[in-house]
Amino acid sequence: MSTDARQPGQPAGPVGPVDSSRIPRYAGPATFARLPRLDQVGGTADVAVVGVPFDTGVSYRPGARFGGNAIREASRLLRPYNPAQDASPFALAQVADAGDIAANPFNINEAVETIEAATDDLLGTGARLMTLGGDHTIALPILRSVARKHGPVALLHFDAHLDTWDTYFGAEYTHGTPFRRAVEEGILDTSALSHVGTRGPLYGKQDLDDDAKMGFGIVTSADVMRRGVDEVADQLRQRIGDRPLYISIDIDVLDPAHAPGTGTPEAGGLTSRELLEILRGLAGCHLVSADLVEVAPAYDHAEMTSVAASHTAYELTTIMARQIAAERAA
Template identity: 40%
Template structure:
């Protein structure tokens, strides 16, 4: 237990991997100990560059939510639920902690009553991690958090994106001109030039809309929408193949909204839509995106007050572990390619 909680200063990659391992349930039962994402060591964000490869961080903000709140409490309950995650992915056999040094770097110090200030704070912290060579896996919070993350990560040009959601989140304004809501992040990101719409794919979109413009604007920009009807008709393997074609092998981001999953499996979210993915289908879908050039990811919109069973947080923690596996594998493969290039 002690080796997982003390601060270390490893000098080799092997030592870093050994230092940043989850606390095993065989050492301390999973119901015991201080709660961190995946039972990983806790590290200050300022200590992360040069020390770890992947930072898991909470962004407890729902001030851009337009209807049912509660996602600000998501990171805390997902941390708790993530104690049920073990070390190796059963479906892919990926062991993320054997590939990358990972740690929980706490929560971004958001401003719960100021959206603009919170966006600045998120962008600043993600920028610091990114510039220090650390890959971020963020746990929200409502979906506005993806906007400043994309701004922070797109320092070398606009990113592609895999977006799994019930909603396109490409609306324009809400309530008389408000442009920064959980329904607008990707329109803002495209307008800012940090998200490449022609390398963006949205999977599982369904439900009602305030306006047809939400969908039409996205299509006009070149976003590939694989709505739920198309997924049902052609199948998840088709959706995976099509999404991989769109995103390609250039740097890309992965965002997963928990409301993409049917409320029968994940009711604790602010904007549930019936007819969504089962939790099993969600695992199959996410696992289909191995070996892409992913440089960051998030899982958003878990609202604990709307699900007293805690099952939504468990689903969210499970998806977060799947995303961690994707990021660890992608980062490890980049390191391998860089090493080969340096030899040549």
């Protein structure tokens, strides 16, 4: 029996979310934005939303393994039309929930290999990925797969922390090391790298010196406050140009007042409004995939973090859907 989510007589085209005027938002499976599962649209989608419930790479509070499903639950309130980008993303492109990539929680190296292989499979269908973590360790295997498809990619990394440290307790693969490994492996375009929202104490000034040698520019959270979101977004667009772009967002880029549910909170972060507006200012960039990580619902209050994360993923998905539609129309 077919598992296609289209109803008899429904015209061909993207299958959208469940109609909330007929089925209450709190009812039914919690796929992202109440979208169809990947198997319900024939196994292929333009944008696949995939969870990676892995947090063995954390250095402080665990719990991000539950982040993907918390984001999905919060996304029940998302609606089909995005007025900020004047787009109905789920009508412009087929977006579907691809479920979770299950990785070994007791072996980081094996988990990294599993995530990389599963990402290869999903990208091989032609989809772009909106990945819900999990901790930031998962960015490295995803970037490996993305670079195999697109070559070295530009990176915008929204985070309180640099994540370019070398090792923790001798471990090369952790949530604080993915972008050093990515630079070492040649999978990032080092002429187009930037951290956004960084702040807080470091181990030493050498951290910044090492980071600069890798090619990263830095826009701190204080820079965003002083210069404003429009100027920051314009600077980032100029740095990226038309290169294939990967965006990686650690939810701790937000101030704990906006996102308490994360493993390594730092004071002085972005507001959720600032993050969303910067992302909207990146519309038109060649966004090939993205991730959103470090949502730890056990520390969340009234789902504040999960709600912010769901809207962040929605903006990223809208950017990809708009670009896909524009490419098809060209």
